[in-house]
Amino acid sequence: MGLEFLARVRKTSTWLGGVVALMAATYVAPLLGLAFALGTLWSLANLQLLEQLVVSLSGPESKTPESRRKLGFAVGGMLPLFAAGAVLLVTLSPMALLLGFLLPLAVIVLKAVAQVLLSSRAWATLVHHRFRAALAALALAGVTWLALGALTDATAENVPATQHGASASASPGEPPAAGHAPSAEPAPGEHTPAGEHGTSEAEGEGGGEAFPNIIGMIAGANHGKPWADFLHHYEILVFSLFIALLLGLVAFLASRRPQLVPNGLQNLVETVVEGLSDFITSILGPKHGPRFVPFLGTLFLYILAMNLFGLLPFMHSPTASLNVTVALALTVFVYVQFIGFKELGPLGWLDHMLGSPRDLTGWLIAPLMLPIHLLGELAKPISLSCRLFGNIFGEDMLLVAFASLGVAMLPFQQVPFGIPMHVLFYPLALLGSALQAMVFTVLSSIYILLMLPHEHHDGHGHEAGAQHAH
Amino acid sequence: MDLHAALSLGLPLGIGIAAIGSGIGLGLIGQGAMQAIGRQPEATAKIQLAMIIIAALAEALTIYAFVTMFLLRGKI
Numbered sequence: 001m002g003l004e005f006l007a008r009v010r011k012t013s014t015w016l017g018g019v020v021a022l023m024a025a026t027y028v029a030p031l032l033g034l035a036f037a038l039g040t041l042w043s044l045a046n047l048q049l050l051e052q053l054v055v056s057l058s059g060p061e062s063k064t065p066e067s068r069r070k071l072g073f074a075v076g077g078m079l080p081l082f083a084a085g086a087v088l089l090v091t092l093s094p095m096a097l098l099l100g101f102l103l104p105l106a107v108i109v110l111k112a113v114a115q116v117l118l119s120s121r122a123w124a125t126l127v128h129h130r131f132r133a134a135l136a137a138l139a140l141a142g143v144t145w146l147a148l149g150a151l152t153d154a155t156a157e158n159v160p161a162t163q164h165g166a167s168a169s170a171s172p173g174e175p176p177a178a179g180h181a182p183s184a185e186p187a188p189g190e191h192t193p194a195g196e197h198g199t200s201e202a203e204g205e206g207g208g209e210a211f212p213n214i215i216g217m218i219a220g221a222n223h224g225k226p227w228a229d230f231l232h233h234y235e236i237l238v239f240s241l242f243i244a245l246l247l248g249l250v251a252f253l254a255s256r257r258p259q260l261v262p263n264g265l266q267n268l269v270e271t272v273v274e275g276l277s278d279f280i281t282s283i284l285g286p287k288h289g290p291r292f293v294p295f296l297g298t299l300f301l302y303i304l305a306m307n308l309f310g311l312l313p314f315m316h317s318p319t320a321s322l323n324v325t326v327a328l329a330l331t332v333f334v335y336v337q338f339i340g341f342k343e344l345g346p347l348g349w350l351d352h353m354l355g356s357p358r359d360l361t362g363w364l365i366a367p368l369m370l371p372i373h374l375l376g377e378l379a380k381p382i383s384l385s386c387r388l389f390g391n392i393f394g395e396d397m398l399l400v401a402f403a404s405l406g407v408a409m410l411p412f413q414q415v416p417f418g419i420p421m422h423v424l425f426y427p428l429a430l431l432g433s434a435l436q437a438m439v440f441t442v443l444s445s446i447y448i449l450l451m452l453p454h455e456h457h458d459g460h461g462h463e464a465g466a467q468h469a470h
Numbered sequence: 471m472d473l474h475a476a477l478s479l480g481l482p483l484g485i486g487i488a489a490i491g492s493g494i495g496l497g498l499i500g501q502g503a504m505q506a507i508g509r510q511p512e513a514t515a516k517i518q519l520a521m522i523i524i525a526a527l528a529e530a531l532t533i534y535a536f537v538t539m540f541l542l543r544g545k546i
Contacts, residue, residue, distance in 0.1 A: 383530060386533065386534060386537055387526065387529075387530045389537065390530075390533030390534070390537045391529075391533060393540070394533065394536055436526075438522065439522065439523065439526040442523055443523065443526075446523070
């Protein structure tokens, strides 16, 4: 029972508190989850300061200036901590705060009981034989199941609103049931249909449900205020700008103090950049490749980050909206045409559009080739944007459908929370996100390759693929 | 058969038909790529790149049907 025990308690409580707070925020009310998380954090900070206090008073190197400084810090830290606790108690739900505060203490008690139990003679005889151990585990699981069932029945009689309201709104035919929420908050479970606070975008993209995201929740809590409506209306832009800022911040931090022997973040970023550079240069050839690495690499990283962003809780993939993907595809389109004009010249561009006629047959079919090429150029941004949007949107819809399936099972099972069915599809979503980002980048680089002056390089395989891309 | 019935019958069916075509196409692409890799394992990277591009193009057709379904879903 040393300091190492306390460190393990801290780790366990952090994880447990985070999970419970997320579940409370999702299934009950966001503010309750916040209160629970803050209570846990407060309790952990309190424990940390207490530990420092005790160590500096009774540790081996007490009476040194170092320990005096630590003592002063611990005592000084207590005051703001208690002030913060008072403020939290006034503003947030005291019940959830108290529960969060008790969580690390409960972890301590349970861990201590487990330590005592594990070293006892009875435990040793129990686990000595494997069949006896399996029987004990089965008995424990059965008792837990029954106890949970009794608990669920009791809570269902007391507060039927939360669970039954949840299962009712999960059924697809229901109108957006925003009225069942017991509190003033929108109480968006993972299953909540995009109700009053989500209809504007949802209708624009065909309606349907979506995971709640943090901006929608903030806007729902401050319904009717101009800034909240503005934020909600442009939430996709806010998310994509945030991702751009995040990527910029990572790049800045990684390249702030470049070292010859990189470590940490710089190492990671250098690996990524080098891999992207090699990849793009292998498509565009060593002559033109390095010029386009910044544009195409940024495109890849940005799209990948946006695709993956939707998998974080309370976040939303900006690429699951046609607005963002069309913007990206138009950027590529304009850039490709610009490259064509710059590299080939206006006449060269026209020549390219005519199919580069060099003999009589070429000139004869040139009037036919011109509309084909023009249509092909116009089809590129449409196919790029629709592919990215459809894949990411479909992925999100799949996750939402399975999450609501897990919630719809609530009445048939004996546990007070839904089964996270959609977790099974996370690997698929990860794969699809990375693949779509790569496909977008590869197709963009092939469009650029087609616009560049044709040389004899080893890219025949890619050109064969690119002909299909029209 | 009114518009609603036609849409609610046709939209899932459309996705299904598109998925059949894409599935056949993806299978053929995968078959060809695997055979090529088996014949020339040293060209794996190039073959995989081309395979992924063409697979994305074949898969996009189903995605178009999917997008169409979501665009028309509001009319059901």
